[in-house]
Amino acid sequence: MKYFIYFIAVVFLFGLNIGLFSHFNVSGQLPNFLFLFTLFSALEKKDMDFFFLAFLSGLFLDFFSTSFFGSYTLTFLILSFFTHYFFSHILVININWKTMTFVLIVGIILENLFLWFYGFLAFKFGWTEDYNFLAAYFSNFIVSIIYNGVLVYPVFLYFNFVRIVVVKIGRASCWERV
Numbered sequence: 001m002k003y004f005i006y007f008i009a010v011v012f013l014f015g016l017n018i019g020l021f022s023h024f025n026v027s028g029q030l031p032n033f034l035f036l037f038t039l040f041s042a043l044e045k046k047d048m049d050f051f052f053l054a055f056l057s058g059l060f061l062d063f064f065s066t067s068f069f070g071s072y073t074l075t076f077l078i079l080s081f082f083t084h085y086f087f088s089h090i091l092v093i094n095i096n097w098k099t100m101t102f103v104l105i106v107g108i109i110l111e112n113l114f115l116w117f118y119g120f121l122a123f124k125f126g127w128t129e130d131y132n133f134l135a136a137y138f139s140n141f142i143v144s145i146i147y148n149g150v151l152v153y154p155v156f157l158y159f160n161f162v163r164i165v166v167v168k169i170g171r172a173s174c175w176e177r178v
Helices: 002-024 033-043 050-064 071-090 097-124 141-177
Strands: none
Touching: 002 033, 002 050, 002 141, 033 050, 033 071, 033 097, 033 141, 050 071, 071 097, 097 141
């Protein structure tokens, strides 16, 4: 049941991102709610649900984007795994606005690097006929950081709401089994 709730949450964020915020682009940049949602799930130290969210979010973005298929899915899976591992085993901290800002900046840098590298590899292996230069990914980097930074806290609140719903439904289903 929790995966169905996660699916509904990702569909809602994707619809909000593509449907509503496509009309509010700033310098050609859109906020990436699915990336933020995946990052917050990776920072959660309790379970490994972030793999499902990363796969689903990346799949939605791959179907919508014009880049080589699988770039967002692979990028989200790799980044969420390393984020989870880093903040669970190496640097154990609580999530607050300072860490969210740090994770956002580093996450967007790594996301752009992975997307570029994946496109470059697809070009070198002959799977696609063109690719974007690295400068294209970082051309509006500051605008992307600010735009996502303004919306990072609402997505964090939404993630906490979804997590609470999943926990409550999980407890309710445990009582039904008894």
